[in-house]
Structure formats: structure tokens, C-alpha cells
Amino acid sequence: MATTDFRASPFLAGHHRPSRMEVDAPDLFIDGELPADLAGVFYRNGAEPLYPPTDEDYHWFDGDGMVYAFFIDNGRVALRNRWVRTDKLLLEMKAGRRLFGVHGNPATTDPLAEGTRYNTANTNIILHGGKLLALMEGAPPVELDPRTLDTIGEQHYGGVVTTTFSAHPTVDHDNGELVNIGTIARRGGTAAEIRYDIIDFAGQPIKTETIPMPHHSMMHTFFVTENYVVFPVTPLDVSIRRAMSGGPIVAWDGNRPTKLGVMPRRGTAADVRWFEAEPRHMMHQANVWEDEGRIVADVAAAEGTSLFPDTKGRWRSHRDSVQSLRRWTIDPAAATDVVREDTLDDHDIQFPRPDDRLMTRPSRFVFANSNLHSVEGRIDGMDAVLRVDTRSGDEDLYHFGDGAAAGELIFAPRLGGTDELDGYALTLVHRAGAAETELVVFDAADLSGGPLARVRIPFAIPSGFHCNYYSADSPLYRQALSREP
Ligand SMILES: [Fe+2]
Numbered sequence: 142m143a144t145t146d147f148r149a150s151p152f153l154a155g156h157h158r159p160s161r162m163e164v165d166a167p168d169l170f171i172d173g174e175l176p177a178d179l180a181g182v183f184y185r186n187g188a189e190p191l192y193p194p195t196d197e198d199y200h201w202f203d204g205d206g207m208v209y210a211f212f213i214d215n216g217r218v219a220l221r222n223r224w225v226r227t228d229k230l231l232l233e234m235k236a237g238r239r240l241f242g243v244h245g246n247p248a249t250t251d252p253l254a255e256g257t258r259y260n261t262a263n264t265n266i267i268l269h270g271g272k273l274l275a276l277m278e279g280a281p282p283v284e285l286d287p288r289t290l291d292t293i294g295e296q297h298y299g300g301v302v303t304t305t306f307s308a309h310p311t312v313d314h315d316n317g318e319l320v321n322i323g324t325i326a327r328r329g330g331t332a333a334e335i336r337y338d339i340i341d342f343a344g345q346p347i348k349t350e351t352i353p354m355p356h357h358s359m360m361h362t363f364f365v366t367e368n369y370v371v372f373p374v375t376p377l378d379v380s381i382r383r384a385m386s387g388g389p390i391v392a393w394d395g396n397r398p399t400k401l402g403v404m405p406r407r408g409t410a411a412d413v414r415w416f417e418a419e420p421r422h423m424m425h426q427a428n429v430w431e432d433e434g435r436i437v438a439d440v441a442a443a444e445g446t447s448l449f450p451d452t453k454g455r456w457r458s459h460r461d462s463v464q465s466l467r468r469w470t471i472d473p474a475a476a477t478d479v480v481r482e483d484t485l486d487d488h489d490i491q492f493p494r495p496d497d498r499l500m501t502r503p504s505r506f507v508f509a510n511s512n513l514h515s516v517e518g519r520i521d522g523m524d525a526v527l528r529v530d531t532r533s534g535d536e537d538l539y540h541f542g543d544g545a546a547a548g549e550l551i552f553a554p555r556l557g558g559t560d561e562l563d564g565y566a567l568t569l570v571h572r573a574g575a576a577e578t579e580l581v582v583f584d585a586a587d588l589s590g591g592p593l594a595r596v597r598i599p600f601a602i603p604s605g606f607h608c609n610y611y612s613a614d615s616p617l618y619r620q621a622l623s624r625e626p
Contacts, residue, residue: 173594187605206263226292270344317342330381333357522546544573
């Protein structure tokens with residue numbers, strides 16, 4: 142089916158235009174020289190619909206998961222990309238057309254899809270328990286082969302995970318645990334609860350707990366520290382009742398505060414204490430840790446969002462909902478339930494990231510893709526990358542030129558490196574009008590000095606969602622990719 146059959150959507154055009162192909166490129170051209178001590182795999186997931194959407198209101202979050210893997214070794218890079226063969230996609234491939242409505246909307250889904258789960262597996266791609274897992278928050282993970290990217294199937298953890306699973310579980314690099322949540326609607330959509338899971342390094346579930354939510358919020362992420370877990374209930378309200386009466390199913394409700402439920406990591410629902418903050422849009426944190434008993438969360442937050450309408454169906458512009466880097470501080474010992482907020486950096490950022498090895502423990506530097514000049518950042522793209530020193534406030538910034546779209550910026554430790562800045566920073570960038578995408582490699586301590594090397598992908602990879610890098614000497618890489626045959 143030709144791409145001209147795709148309906149006009151800003152999320153299917155320009156740097157969002159799907160590549161709609163799968164490739165094996167064993168040795169990509171590189172401008173510059175890759176550092177010898179950069180070896181590992183860089184994975185990225187994103188939404189690329191195989192078939193044209195049938196609904197008018199296609200959403201960026203709706204396309205089929207397409208995973209790109211860049212295997213980096215000995216100064217060379219091999220690329221492989223594959224669609225995640227979810228049951229949804231396999232059914233649609235059999236039919237030769239799109240069957241599901243946007244976000245799986247039952248009102249616009251073909252009866253042929255009845256009984257098949259809407260799982261796009263398009264949001265994140267992680268290694269854990271020796272498995273490569275493609276994640277979306279509405280469905281269980283889908284396991285892929287970490288080298289071939291062949292789809293193995295949904296991972297249910299022995300029946301513990303049969304519904305939802307976060308796209309942003311936290312892997313605690315100190316003990317290898319994967320800490321996860323899923324939100325589940327109850328009572329016909331008028332209530333909701335959080336299923337909280339801990340899965341050990343070997344991939345075995347060791348704890349599951351159910352926690353009632355104050356209201357059904359889209360909980361895209363949550364926080365984990367050494368001793369606590371925090372459940373952020375933002376004003377991004379989910380209501381099936383509102384959808385039944387013609388309103389948006391996911392809507393920004395600015396009359397609601399942001400609620401943060403704090404629970405000991407090994408605690409139960411009875412231990413949860415709810416703290417309250419101003420209404421904030423917050424889907425991503427860089428890192429969260431404990432400092433003298435207080436919980437410190439460095440997050441990308443804004444006073445609203447341009448990703449979803451309000452409860453009346455009205456949309457905000459990107460300019461009215463710019464996310465900046467903020468620090469939320471929660472004191473579990475305090476007499477009041479107030480959360481302190483400080484702005485650390487006021488650049489427009491999308492995805493903040495730390496050195497992943499420090500997640501749940503104190504960290505100093507935040508990496509992010511950022512927007513200097515584009516007007517509608519989510520649609521135009523993020524044209525820069527940024528590193529913020531959260532102690533000094535110093536910024537290290539590189540601008541790719543107006544019209545460029547840079548993806549998530551990932552810290553990649555050098556082989557044998559242990560310090561927070563001892564390594565590189567990688568991102569995929571599509572420059573305005575370019576036929577190619579580049580995998581750009583920076584010195585992590587010197588973004589403004591410009592790329593050390595650019596790996597050239599001879600086609601345009603559309604802007605996607607989350608990336609992760611696993612160094613060849615990391616336990617997660619060795620567990621999944623270095624096992625004896
Ligand atoms: Fe995300």
C-alpha cells in the first residue's frame with residue numbers, strides 16, 4: 142500500500158514520516174572516527190504504522206512499534222530494524238489493512254479484531270532478565286530476540302502481568318531489580334488501581350501489590366529510590382464515562398492537583414502517604430534518589446500539555462506548555478503533605494535522562510533533547526541537545542540547526558568507565574529536509590564541542606520515543622547478549 146494512502150497527520154509527515162521498511166545494514170558509513178572504547182548496543186523504539194490509520198484523529202502514540210538496534214563494536218556499526226510482531230500487527234498483516242481504531246478505540250475497531258489485544262509495543266525497549274522487551278503502558282511487554290529482533294511473544298511473568306505494564310519501569314543497577322507499575326480501570330472506568338511489581342535480576346517476579354488511585358490518571362512514569370516508590374497521579378485524567386458522552390478519554394483537568402503517593406519499596410497499599418503539588422504535566426524524570434531522608438526527583442514538568450486536550454476538548458499550543466527541568470522534593474517525615482518545586486533549568490526539554498547506572502541513587506548530570514527555535518516542538522522536533530549540571534547550573538548545549546529533530550540523548554559509558562561523565566552521549570538526529578538520519582556520538586563532557594562521529598543511516602528514521610544503550614561490559618548486556626551458545 143502506497144504511503145500516499147496515509148491520511149494527512151502532522152505525526153505522519155516531515156520528520157515523523159514512517160520509513161516503513163526493515164533493513165539489515167552490517168557496516169554503516171561513519172563521518173569521523175568512533176572511539177575504540179565505545180562498544181555495546183543502542184536500541185530505539187517508536188511508532189511506525191504499517192497500514193494507514195482509518196480514523197481521522199491519528200495520534201503520535203498510536204503507530205506500530207518499530208525497534209532499531211545499532212550494534213557498535215571495533216569502530217563499526219551494524220543496524221537492524223524490525224516491527225514488533227504483536228498479535229495486533231500479525232492480525233492486521235493477515236487482513237492486509239488496519240483493523241484497530243486509534244488507541245484501540247472500540248467504536249472504530251473492525252469486528253475482525255475482537256478478542257485480540259491492542260498492543261503496539263511502541264514506546265520503550267529495554268534489556269532485563271536476559272530478555273529484550275518492547276514496552277507500551279497499556280499492555281504486557283513483548284519479548285524480542287536481542288540480536289535478530291525477531292518477536293518471541295508477550296511476556297506475562299508466569300501470569301503476574303496479564304494486563305498493563307509501564308513503559309518506564311526502573312532498573313536498579315545496584316541489585317538488578319526491575320520495579321514496575323501498571324494502571325488498571327475498575328468499576329466500569331469510574332475507579333482505578335495501580336499494580337506494583339518487583340521482578341528480580343533473573344526475571345522472576347518477587348512482589349506484587351495493588352494500590353487504589355485517587356482518580357484514573359495516565360501514569361506514564363513513576364519514581365523509585367533505594368527505599369521508596371512514588372506514584373505520580375497528575376491531572377492527565379482518564380475517563381471512560383467522559384468518552385461515552387463524546388468527550389476525550391484522556392484529558393488535562395487543571396482543577397486537579399498533582400498527587401504523589403509515597404510507599405516504602407517493600408511496603409503495602411496501607412503504607413501509602415499522598416503528598417500534593419500544583420497541577421503539573423510530568424511524564425518523564427531524569428533520576429530520583431534520597432538525600433538525608435528526603436526524596437529528590439529531577440523531572441521534566443510543565444503547567445499543562447499540548448499532547449492531550451482539556452476536559453472540554455480544547456488543545457494548548459506547545460508554547461503554552463513548555464517542559465523545563467524541575468526538582469521536586471518530598472519529605473516523608475514532614476508534618477505537611479506539601480511538595481517543594483525548584484526550577485533547575487528553563488530550557489524547553491523533552492526526554493531528560495541520567496547515567497542510567499545511577500537510577501535510584503544520587504546523580505549530578507541530566508542529559509536531554511531540547512528545543513531552541515522550533516515553534517511547535519512536539520511536531521517540529523527538538524533541534525538541540527543539552528546537558529545540565531544540577532549542582533552548578535552550568536549548561537552544555539549543541540544546536541543541530543533550525544528544523545532538525547533530535548531524539549532522546551543517552552549517556553553511553555566507555556568500556557571500563559565508572560564515573561558519571563566518563564563516556565559518550567548518543568542521539569539520532571534528522572536534519573531539515575535530509576534524506577538521511579545520523580546516529581551522533583558526542584563526548585559526554587563536551588556536547589558544545591560538537592560530534593566526535595556521525596553514523597550515517599541512508600534513509601530517514603522517523604522521530605520516535607525511547608532509547609537505551611547497553612555497554613558490552615554491563616551486566617544487563619552480558620546477561621542478554623553474551624551467553625554461551
Ligand atoms: Fe515515555
